[in-house]
Amino acid sequence: MSSNALNPTKTVASVCPYCGVGCGMLLETDGKKILKVSGDKNHPTNFGRLCTKGQTSAQALRDSGRMEAAFVRPDRTAQSVQTPMGDAIKTTAKRLKAILDEHGPDALSFYVSGQMSIESQYLVNKLAKG
Ligand code: SF4
Structure with missing residues (x-):
């Protein structure tokens, strides 16, 4: 080039x-x-x-085609809505905590792959260990 x-x-x-x-x-x-x-x-x-x-x-x-903003579904059947990153993280944390509180730690799992970017692997490992 x-x-x-x-x-x-x-x-x-x-x-x-x-x-x-x-x-x-x-x-x-x-x-x-x-x-x-x-x-x-x-x-x-x-x-x-x-x-x-x-x-x-x-x-x-x-040209990764990856989303460049956070999206959240108000409920499982709803269309996802673009959401400020901070709000999306808070909503995700709240929903994960609710699942954890109601069903215990075996109710949570993560699909982690070597095909993910190094940054994504780092973040999901931090989340899983937490
Ligand atoms: S790190 Fe990249 S170049 Fe090396 S083996 Fe894996 S996919 Fe191939």
Whole structure:
């Protein structure tokens, strides 16, 4: 990818967002989006190699299609409604606490996958341990 004076590219060392192997990668970015991903030859996990998922992760990182705001359903059958993040977190905590109080800890479970981003795995593990 080319760069220009307004959006010079820079390379940032990071870790693949997919599985738990933790391959090192270099992200070429213009400061707004990731332009290119390549394996980090100096990373001790993969020495520059990336599997197909890692090699194609730039598209997922750029156009993830993920929601960019919180949504809450007033009840199970209702349409989800965009909600300020703080309110969504409070509502979620209140609902989880109600389930815990009424049915005990075995009523709660989380689906956690190595396919989640590292940040998502960190957050769900913090929540589950709490
Ligand atoms: S490049 Fe492949 S093996 Fe390495 S962390 Fe990413 S998904 Fe896992």
